[in-house]
Amino acid sequence: MTDQLFTIPLWADLTAVGLGGVQGALFASGFRGQRRLDLLGVALIGTVMGLGGGLIRDLLLAVRPSMLSNNWYLITAVAAALVGMLLAGPLRRVNSLIVVLDALVIGLFGAFGTVKALALGVPLVPAVFVGICAAVGGGILRDVIMGLPVAIMHVGSLYAVAAGAGCVLLVVLHAFGIDYIVSGFAGFALTAVIRILAVVFDLSLPEQRMLYRR
């Protein structure tokens, strides 16, 4: 069964890690001053957002985390977090970039999580669960570490909904025999589009709104 042989290409995984790191550092930079996040804290949040989704996915699947398998995951995440910190100054008000990056990252981690679970022989329903956890896990880790109320629990469950829709589409396509690349891309795209549309139609960015309200 070729299922067992499928692995996510390293460049794709590192792309998700890099985008997550940039987004996390941009997000955390908006906080400076209010809660005394120092530069190292911002870099750490960026790194957590870059690596958290994959780490939670691998912990759930009880396999050695892919971020421990070679040096590039950590280097990419830390470098991306630094890039995010540098961009944070000029881009402070350009929230749309944060939103788009966020949508891409959720979509990528959701799709990769679901695909890896399926490839390891996990049934359809828990594979969707792993995908959702991978998609929202970085954000939950961030909120717990920063001592914020976990965003996903309040107001903005659209995160989980967007991730869930994409992961369900992925497993349904996979169940009909469509290969991982096509079904994975479809799941990624659906999640990202739902997230972006939700923002465009002002259903959301609830997380950011909530934070600014405080």
Next chain:
Amino acid sequence: MTDQLFTIPLWADLTAVGLGGVQGALFASGFRGQRRLDLLGVALIGTVMGLGGGLIRDLLLAVRPSMLSNNWYLITAVAAALVGMLLAGPLRRVNSLIVVLDALVIGLFGAFGTVKALALGVPLVPAVFVGICAAVGGGILRDVIMGLPVAIMHVGSLYAVAAGAGCVLLVVLHAFGIDYIVSGFAGFALTAVIRILAVVFDLSLPEQRMLYRR
């Protein structure tokens, strides 16, 4: 050694998951309005309470979580959380049901956690530890996700005491050669009875009291 062959029957595990899901959703429903837990949040808390104990047990034991092994764990937990949400309206004031369910769930997760650890060759003392973590883990996860002070750390350590007493009884009986079914049932019963007696004699429901006080 037959130890290595013993597995908890699926129906028993799913019973614990279902009761945990109902109890978690009932508990979380009492919150609505105060902290803006939307319906999806209540469902999520119910699901976390149904699956959290088993998940923590399996993460500690470094085995693939049983909830990923087939589709029924997640379906049971989500369905139970929905049942809990439906019951929450009529039963809002019937705290005794929440208490009894809570006692049963702690007892079941404690016993299953200890038995699974023993069956995997874990020695007696850490097997009790795994049982206690499985019993109280769902509640800790819930508190962390909801941003509450972790109940077990304050006031109501009776949770851990009740779970610990049952798990110790279980490993002692097991050490005397009594099989898993009898010793597991004895451990479950002791934990549940201690929890219920604690409430009857007003030593407790400290968690709920604390929450209402806020």
Next chain:
Amino acid sequence: MTDQLFTIPLWADLTAVGLGGVQGALFASGFRGQRRLDLLGVALIGTVMGLGGGLIRDLLLAVRPSMLSNNWYLITAVAAALVGMLLAGPLRRVNSLIVVLDALVIGLFGAFGTVKALALGVPLVPAVFVGICAAVGGGILRDVIMGLPVAIMHVGSLYAVAAGAGCVLLVVLHAFGIDYIVSGFAGFALTAVIRILAVVFDLSLPEQRMLYRR
């Protein structure tokens, strides 16, 4: 390759567990009254600090936690936490003991985490990451469980810096072919010295300062 055969001696691991347990209970005792940590809570925090670092290390490495491999880890941690509680009365104002113990514990967990990762075949960069997580993990677990802001995120990132410096030294020495005992001791010593010097020159004990400020 002898790498794969290297294991940390039990007595060394138990020393780290014991020092961590004493330090954690001393630290938690300073809280009594303010947040209603009962005695069982103090014992629990001590135990978490004794076992948390090793547990996080082993979860990351996806191996069965060493604390589940025999009875002595838990017995040592609980006994150490009780010793810490007994010492807390006479020593309440002797902060320097807490600081020194803290530095030793961070150094030990950092070195053991890095060595175990290297011995399991993890590359250099993620091995440093595992070491840092093992060093600061107990403290993060404690803060999350106690509902405190995670100390490492604010003000005093010197924790992570001290741990990181020691772990980097360790992997560099190891890469030059120096054996685990010498390189591990060098890494441990560097971390502990940085922590203690930071306190002596008043760069720190930021965690404690922050807590007293509340």
